[in-house]
Amino acid sequence: MEQSHYHIVVLISGGGTNLQALIDASKSSNYKISAVISNKPGAFGLQRAKRSNIPSLTIDHQSFDSRGNFDQALGDAIEEIGPNLIVLAGFMRVLGTDFVNRFEGRVLNIHPSLLPKYPGINTHQRAIDAGDKEHGVSVHFVTADLDGGPVIVQESVPILKNDTREALAARVLEKEHVVYPKVVSWFASGRLHMEAGKVILDHEEISPTGVFIHP
Numbered sequence: 001m002e003q004s005h006y007h008i009v010v011l012i013s014g015g016g017t018n019l020q021a022l023i024d025a026s027k028s029s030n031y032k033i034s035a036v037i038s039n040k041p042g043a044f045g046l047q048r049a050k051r052s053n054i055p056s057l058t059i060d061h062q063s064f065d066s067r068g069n070f071d072q073a074l075g076d077a078i079e080e081i082g083p084n085l086i087v088l089a090g091f092m093r094v095l096g097t098d099f100v101n102r103f104e105g106r107v108l109n110i111h112p113s114l115l116p117k118y119p120g121i122n123t124h125q126r127a128i129d130a131g132d133k134e135h136g137v138s139v140h141f142v143t144a145d146l147d148g149g150p151v152i153v154q155e156s157v158p159i160l161k162n163d164t165r166e167a168l169a170a171r172v173l174e175k176e177h178v179v180y181p182k183v184v185s186w187f188a189s190g191r192l193h194m195e196a197g198k199v200i201l202d203h204e205e206i207s208p209t210g211v212f213i214h215p
């Protein structure tokens, strides 16, 4: 297998199931995870990195006296590693404008809702409470607008009668684990990029709500 030259850094805060999906998929894909960075000491995702011999580090946001200083330190550490792409995977920090501008167009995030519906947290319960018939996942470029960056891909799941938050979250998570590695590989093969705030896939601007990957 030729050495894949496309490197990503994955940022996590917690369990890292999306990180695990990216690790597993990388073995047969065109990208390599050069490092995992957690803002939370002891995040289980760090164990996942260790198990797969991926270098990891913790930059604890609580040891900085401001958001800006944390973002600066995080950006410096990333620049040191020099990845092609930064992939937020269950990363629960809001990144400021300076950070986003520093890596404009090279930061992806996965969000468990069909954006623009339900930016922020607790998306599954909100969809259930709203009586929605479907929910899902969005992969988007990160801009200074929280969960508001241009959407690349969405994948929907049905909300079933008497669905609990946990059941719905698990159904969405399954889709996340399929979609995220796919989008990363599109970026790694040069098929995907952001231009003037628009998403370009295979030289075509795709619609603001992204493309639905059908099952």
Ligand code: GRF
Pocket: 013, 014, 015, 016, 017, 018, 019, 089, 090, 091, 110, 111, 112, 173, 176
């Ligand atoms: C997932 O729902 C993801 O969409 C959101 O954080 C949750 C946990 O992700 N960003 P992970 O299991 O830590 O990858």
